[in-house]
Amino acid sequence: MNRAQTYGLLLSHLEALHIKVERVYASYCFQVAIAPGESYRALVLARSADFWHQRIHLRRKGNRPDLVVCFAHDTCLPCAVLSLEEGYQYEPGQLPKWYTPAKRTTQKGCMVLLGQLLAGEEAGFVHLAALPRATKYRYLARMKKFMHNRVGRPLIT
DSSP, rough: HHHHHHHHHHHHHHTTTOEEEEEEEEETTTEEEEEEEEEEEEEEEEEEEHHHHHTTGGGEEESSSSSSEEOOSSSSSSSEEEEEETTTTETTOOOOTTOOOGGGGSSSHHHHHHHHHHTTHHHHHHHHHSSSSEEEEEHHHHHHTTTTTTSSSOOOO
């Protein structure tokens, strides 16, 4: 599912999810109220790992989202995540329900540990310290790669 399909799914389920759009900043970025008094700057992504791939964590504080609305939650993020696939809102730093440390060796599980490291979660660094030296340095190299902007047009947030 791509970003446009995720956005369409969100719009069709706004009432069922008890979400009220307060203000639209851009086509995929808007201010939403989920509960009375809870207002978030939301960004729609196809999957939560796009937060790291699109380098959204490198944006200025005012342009970063407080809530990521995605179809599939597949990494750890420093902001709240609303997964449309599961219909569940994750807290900042909360791991996907399907993840266990044994699944770290899969491509999908690898991104969860990398997300923990990029988000600054202590549990990620504890897990990283227990890994073999070569694996640890491979994760640190990927983390360093995600800390620099890519060449090209940035995603509008």
